[in-house]
Amino acid sequence: MNGGSRLDQNHEVFAKSGRGVPLPPADTPIATTREVGFSNTMLNSAPSNFAAIVTHHYAGEATVTYLFCDFFRCLMTTLILMHAVGSTSVAAEKPNVLFIAIDDLNDWVGCLGGNPQAKTPNIDQLASRGVNFYNAHCASPVCNPSRAALMSGMRSSTTGVYNNSIDWRNQKSGQVNTLNMHFKANGYYVAGAGKIYHESFGRYDDADWDVYYKHRGESGDEGNKGRARGGPPGPAQGESDGVGGIKFAPINANDSDLEDYHIVDYCIEQLQKKHDKPLFLACGIHKPHMPWFVPKKYYDMFPLDSIQLPKVLEDDLSDLPPAGLKMAHPETDHVPMLKSGRWKEAVQGYLAAGAFSDAMVGRLMAAFDKSAYRDNTIIVFWGDHGWHLGEKQHWRKFTLWEEATRAPLFFTVPGTTKAGSVCNRSVDFMSIYPTLCDLCGLSIPSHVEGVSMKPLLVDPKAGWDRPGITTHGYMNHSVRTEKWRYIRYADGGEELYDEVNDPMEWKNLAGKSDLNSIKEQLGKMMPSINVPTPGEKGTIKVPANAEKRKEKKASKTLKGR
Numbered sequence: 001m002n003g004g005s006r007l008d009q010n011h012e013v014f015a016k017s018g019r020g021v022p023l024p025p026a027d028t029p030i031a032t033t034r035e036v037g038f039s040n041t042m043l044n045s046a047p048s049n050f051a052a053i054v055t056h057h058y059a060g061e062a063t064v065t066y067l068f069c070d071f072f073r074c075l076m077t078t079l080i081l082m083h084a085v086g087s088t089s090v091a092a093e094k095p096n097v098l099f100i101a102i103d104d105l106n107d108w109v110g111c112l113g114g115n116p117q118a119k120t121p122n123i124d125q126l127a128s129r130g131v132n133f134y135n136a137h138c139a140s141p142v143c144n145p146s147r148a149a150l151m152s153g154m155r156s157s158t159t160g161v162y163n164n165s166i167d168w169r170n171q172k173s174g175q176v177n178t179l180n181m182h183f184k185a186n187g188y189y190v191a192g193a194g195k196i197y198h199e200s201f202g203r204y205d206d207a208d209w210d211v212y213y214k215h216r217g218e219s220g221d222e223g224n225k226g227r228a229r230g231g232p233p234g235p236a237q238g239e240s241d242g243v244g245g246i247k248f249a250p251i252n253a254n255d256s257d258l259e260d261y262h263i264v265d266y267c268i269e270q271l272q273k274k275h276d277k278p279l280f281l282a283c284g285i286h287k288p289h290m291p292w293f294v295p296k297k298y299y300d301m302f303p304l305d306s307i308q309l310p311k312v313l314e315d316d317l318s319d320l321p322p323a324g325l326k327m328a329h330p331e332t333d334h335v336p337m338l339k340s341g342r343w344k345e346a347v348q349g350y351l352a353a354g355a356f357s358d359a360m361v362g363r364l365m366a367a368f369d370k371s372a373y374r375d376n377t378i379i380v381f382w383g384d385h386g387w388h389l390g391e392k393q394h395w396r397k398f399t400l401w402e403e404a405t406r407a408p409l410f411f412t413v414p415g416t417t418k419a420g421s422v423c424n425r426s427v428d429f430m431s432i433y434p435t436l437c438d439l440c441g442l443s444i445p446s447h448v449e450g451v452s453m454k455p456l457l458v459d460p461k462a463g464w465d466r467p468g469i470t471t472h473g474y475m476n477h478s479v480r481t482e483k484w485r486y487i488r489y490a491d492g493g494e495e496l497y498d499e500v501n502d503p504m505e506w507k508n509l510a511g512k513s514d515l516n517s518i519k520e521q522l523g524k525m526m527p528s529i530n531v532p533t534p535g536e537k538g539t540i541k542v543p544a545n546a547e548k549r550k551e552k553k554a555s556k557t558l559k560g561r
């Protein structure tokens, strides 16, 4: 074992097996589909625009204009009637969408193999309904930019939304139709609950959602049965709440004392209702985001003496460039964790929080299977980014390595996907927006940067020469293919990993001159547009502490309850 002297040699460790498979041949075509549909918005505006153009053309000829006005009244009536009939039949054919987001869930999921001790039977069952994207990566390893990019369809590097303190609503991402808005504008009934956007920057306007679950205490609609934001109280007075900023503790509480329980309840209610329009239902579950304060029964599923630690190479950081070292910053969390001797407890806490979120997914899916939506609904399940629990001597997200970029992504599409499929192609979450449009017959807005993955849903082994791209801070990018990960930081620092032979990313090969052409090829795939961090024109910033401060504050608040 490679635990090294800094780790407790008695701890059992686990290491991941190779996850990558070789790249397809370079000449494999990019099989993508971008069908352009005819949106209801376009239909609604078409007759009046047309009339305005013709009226303008005949300006000065009052009689002709008058005749045309009469003619257009008839034409418009006919078009409106046709539209009404058309949209009814189109609506009837449209699939529903169940859109499930999990916060901070890495690959410690049974069907992703990130930790053999993870217990996630409900999430595994959900994945097995369709295609499990085994090599899927977030657009950014931080809540707000990851979600803003996925939902807006625009990368962090295009919008400048790089961290949790930049309000995506005030940048380019706030000026376009987000995914839920696009579905709403195209005839869907769009309902949501929980964490879909980063909650500091939620947006719940009429143009965004038809209905949205409200936290207790917020001005509510009739569906308001929510708990206070954040859930149950923390550990009892005098009991430990974790190590520094890493918050974990079993609590004496019921599942229903956590807000996620009520978020799922709200979604179940939506599934029990009949909707006149096709349904787009978004369910955002908060756990396993910290604090890992979940009922004790989930901790009991993972006896402490059985816990295996992630495998860590003692001198792993010695081959990192300065920018990589800055992202690892082991002194913040890892050194205190080793000193505390409580690493196993922290791993137990994350597994327990994951098991709790799995139970919530189980409740949702049991209700889904009993609902009228069971056979005509596309299910997409995604985690917003990964999480380190000591790998590369780092904790939390905020890096460009596998532990922080890889996250769950599963698609089930009735009539298209085959149960039990696994796709090894490297993809990123920018493809979720266009894929859903493609599958539901909606146009893909021109601002959307990703491409549809429909060809991979039809055939998970189809040709695909795109990488998964992750951005963390201005000009810091990672490109992940099936064979390689190439990282290039703003200051020019580089890392290159062979994912087939080195899945833990221990050996940085960037200095090997015989791999220069590989680096060059991968570097060309990085985003060419790089918008500076708003308010910091032209400066380089690697945000690492914003969310940590917020988490600290939140856990303090929780403890007080």
Ligand SMILES: [Ca+2]
Binding pocket: 103, 104, 142, 143, 289, 384, 385
């Ligand atoms: Ca997150």
Ligand SMILES: [Ca+2]
Binding pocket: 315, 316, 317, 318, 319, 320, 505, 506, 507, 508
């Ligand atoms: Ca290394």
